[in-house]
Amino acid sequence: MTEESEQDQTAQELTGVELRRLSRRSFLWAGAGVAGSLSLLSVFNKKAPDDGTGIKRVFRKAHETNEEIAKFLISGRNAPTFPAARAVEPRNNYHGITPEPDLANWHLTLGDAQNPETTQKFTLADLKTLPEVTLTTELKCVEGWSAIVTWTGCRFVDFARKYPPLPGTKYVSLRSEPEGFDEAWYYVGLDVESALHPQTLLAWGMNGEPLTTEHGAPLRLAIPTKYGIKNIKLITNITYETERPKDYWAEQGYDFYAGL
Known part of the structure; x- marks a missing residue:
């Protein structure tokens, strides 16, 4: 070698x-x-402590930071609107037991956390005395799908003008507590600014027809500035709040604000 x-x-x-x-x-x-x-x-x-719901507080703080950014970016802006001819029936993502409302006896209960004695009750006919509005907007789901839908109802801001909250109100709690259920079937919380947005509707109609049970009859929320998780169906209770109310998906770790 x-x-x-x-x-x-x-x-x-x-x-x-x-x-x-x-x-x-x-x-x-x-x-x-x-x-x-x-x-x-x-x-x-x-x-790392949690926030009382099992969610780590550091993650909740991240959600809150995102919420403030979203508020800044979305404030004063409207969601896009579309021709009614493009409206379709949206999916119904709830596959469990859908409550069958007793339409003849259904009523909406309005309360104020600052003055519980002022509870009021309304029928659907009462709500229909408010100016009727029809909007064709996009319903977006956190799962990734979306659908253009035509909603008919009254603006929440018109409802709040006629039945105003007390000064200091920061949030609105909306709950579905149908007869035969021991607790709320579903519940969401909104910051009062989002509730009073001109496109936020208390809707009783969809695509030119009354709401069906699976889509929230007789009354649901249509709020196109938020993801579908905020568009609560079968509303039975509304409460004006000074503190952030319970929210079903926020308790599961989702963003409370859920803005688009």
């Missing part, structure tokens, strides 16, 4: 040794990194 060949062989052997050494070092560093990450995650899960 020539001197040059011996040098090449020696270089290859040294390279192999160096690669094995580097591989072992990389493996050790990777293992240390994984162990460190798991340790930090364990500490985070033990030490």
